Amino acid sequence: MAGEVAARALQPVGVRLALVGLGGAAGGLLRYAIDSQVPHAVVPWDIIAINVIGSFLLGLVAASAPRDAWWIPAVGPGFLGGFTTFSTVAALRWSADASLVDAAVVLGATLLAATGA
Numbered sequence: 001m002a003g004e005v006a007a008r009a010l011q012p013v014g015v016r017l018a019l020v021g022l023g024g025a026a027g028g029l030l031r032y033a034i035d036s037q038v039p040h041a042v043v044p045w046d047i048i049a050i051n052v053i054g055s056f057l058l059g060l061v062a063a064s065a066p067r068d069a070w071w072i073p074a075v076g077p078g079f080l081g082g083f084t085t086f087s088t089v090a091a092l093r094w095s096a097d098a099s100l101v102d103a104a105v106v107l108g109a110t111l112l113a114a115t116g117a
Contacts, residue, residue: 011070016073019070019073019074020073020074020077020078020081021078022074022078023073023074023075023079023080023081023082024077024079024082025082026078026079026082027078027079027080027081027082027083027084028083028085031050031082031083031084034050043102043106044091044094044106047091047094047110048109048110048113050083050084051084051088051110051114052110052113052114054080054084055084055114055115057080058080058084061075061076061080062076091106091107091110094106095107
Protein backbone atom coordinates (compact mmCIF):
# COMPACT_ATOMS: atom_id res chain seq x y z
CA MET A 1 0.00 0.00 0.00
CA ALA A 2 2.74 2.47 0.93
CA GLY A 3 4.70 1.53 -2.21
CA GLU A 4 1.63 2.09 -4.35
CA VAL A 5 1.02 5.52 -2.81
CA ALA A 6 4.69 6.42 -3.28
CA ALA A 7 4.62 5.29 -6.93
CA ARG A 8 1.54 7.39 -7.61
CA ALA A 9 3.19 10.37 -5.98
CA LEU A 10 6.13 9.96 -8.37
CA GLN A 11 3.82 9.74 -11.37
CA PRO A 12 1.74 12.92 -11.72
CA VAL A 13 -1.92 12.65 -12.66
CA GLY A 14 -1.21 14.23 -16.05
CA VAL A 15 1.32 11.50 -16.86
CA ARG A 16 -1.14 8.76 -15.88
CA LEU A 17 -3.86 10.38 -17.99
CA ALA A 18 -1.50 10.61 -20.95
CA LEU A 19 -0.57 6.93 -20.56
CA VAL A 20 -4.24 5.92 -20.45
CA GLY A 21 -5.00 8.08 -23.50
CA LEU A 22 -2.11 6.72 -25.55
CA GLY A 23 -2.89 3.14 -24.58
CA GLY A 24 -6.59 3.64 -25.30
CA ALA A 25 -5.85 5.10 -28.71
CA ALA A 26 -3.62 2.13 -29.57
CA GLY A 27 -6.20 -0.39 -28.31
CA GLY A 28 -9.01 1.27 -30.25
CA LEU A 29 -6.93 1.41 -33.41
CA LEU A 30 -6.04 -2.28 -33.13
CA ARG A 31 -9.68 -3.15 -32.60
CA TYR A 32 -10.67 -1.07 -35.63
CA ALA A 33 -8.00 -2.79 -37.74
CA ILE A 34 -9.30 -6.22 -36.72
CA ASP A 35 -12.89 -5.19 -37.42
CA SER A 36 -12.00 -3.95 -40.89
CA GLN A 37 -10.30 -7.27 -41.77
CA VAL A 38 -12.84 -9.74 -40.39
CA PRO A 39 -15.86 -10.42 -42.59
CA HIS A 40 -19.12 -9.73 -40.81
CA ALA A 41 -21.12 -12.85 -40.11
CA VAL A 42 -24.43 -13.69 -38.49
CA VAL A 43 -22.57 -14.10 -35.19
CA PRO A 44 -19.99 -11.37 -34.52
CA TRP A 45 -17.15 -13.73 -33.62
CA ASP A 46 -14.60 -10.92 -33.76
CA ILE A 47 -16.47 -8.96 -31.07
CA ILE A 48 -16.77 -12.01 -28.83
CA ALA A 49 -13.09 -12.93 -29.32
CA ILE A 50 -11.88 -9.39 -28.64
CA ASN A 51 -13.84 -9.15 -25.40
CA VAL A 52 -12.70 -12.58 -24.20
CA ILE A 53 -9.05 -11.93 -25.09
CA GLY A 54 -9.17 -8.46 -23.53
CA SER A 55 -10.74 -9.83 -20.34
CA PHE A 56 -8.16 -12.58 -20.10
CA LEU A 57 -5.26 -10.18 -20.61
CA LEU A 58 -6.67 -7.68 -18.11
CA GLY A 59 -6.98 -10.46 -15.53
CA LEU A 60 -3.41 -11.54 -16.27
CA VAL A 61 -2.09 -8.00 -15.84
CA ALA A 62 -4.09 -7.45 -12.66
CA ALA A 63 -2.91 -10.73 -11.15
CA SER A 64 0.75 -10.61 -12.08
CA ALA A 65 1.92 -7.03 -12.53
CA PRO A 66 3.48 -5.14 -9.64
CA ARG A 67 0.91 -2.67 -8.33
CA ASP A 68 3.33 0.23 -8.69
CA ALA A 69 4.40 -0.54 -12.28
CA TRP A 70 4.44 2.67 -14.30
CA TRP A 71 2.94 0.98 -17.37
CA ILE A 72 -0.28 -0.31 -15.78
CA PRO A 73 -2.34 2.80 -16.72
CA ALA A 74 -1.24 2.43 -20.35
CA VAL A 75 -1.92 -1.31 -20.58
CA GLY A 76 -4.91 -1.91 -18.27
CA PRO A 77 -7.44 0.90 -18.54
CA GLY A 78 -5.66 2.31 -21.59
CA PHE A 79 -4.88 -0.33 -24.22
CA LEU A 80 -7.14 -3.12 -23.02
CA GLY A 81 -9.92 -0.68 -22.14
CA GLY A 82 -9.80 0.87 -25.61
CA PHE A 83 -9.51 -2.56 -27.22
CA THR A 84 -12.63 -3.98 -25.53
CA THR A 85 -14.73 -0.81 -25.27
CA PHE A 86 -14.36 -0.15 -28.98
CA SER A 87 -15.72 -3.64 -29.61
CA THR A 88 -18.75 -2.65 -27.55
CA VAL A 89 -19.45 0.08 -30.11
CA ALA A 90 -19.16 -2.54 -32.85
CA ALA A 91 -21.54 -4.80 -30.92
CA LEU A 92 -24.08 -2.00 -30.70
CA ARG A 93 -23.83 -1.50 -34.45
CA TRP A 94 -24.25 -5.25 -35.04
CA SER A 95 -27.14 -5.61 -32.58
CA ALA A 96 -29.09 -2.80 -34.25
CA ASP A 97 -29.60 -5.14 -37.21
CA ALA A 98 -29.98 -8.35 -35.16
CA SER A 99 -33.07 -9.80 -33.59
CA LEU A 100 -33.53 -9.37 -29.86
CA VAL A 101 -32.96 -13.10 -29.31
CA ASP A 102 -29.73 -13.11 -31.35
CA ALA A 103 -28.43 -10.04 -29.52
CA ALA A 104 -29.29 -11.57 -26.12
CA VAL A 105 -27.57 -14.87 -27.01
CA VAL A 106 -24.40 -13.08 -28.18
CA LEU A 107 -24.38 -10.89 -25.07
CA GLY A 108 -24.83 -13.90 -22.79
CA ALA A 109 -22.13 -15.90 -24.57
CA THR A 110 -19.74 -12.96 -24.41
CA LEU A 111 -20.33 -12.41 -20.70
CA LEU A 112 -19.89 -16.09 -19.87
CA ALA A 113 -16.76 -16.49 -21.98
CA ALA A 114 -15.17 -13.24 -20.78
CA THR A 115 -15.89 -14.06 -17.14
CA GLY A 116 -14.40 -17.51 -17.62
CA ALA A 117 -11.29 -16.06 -19.22
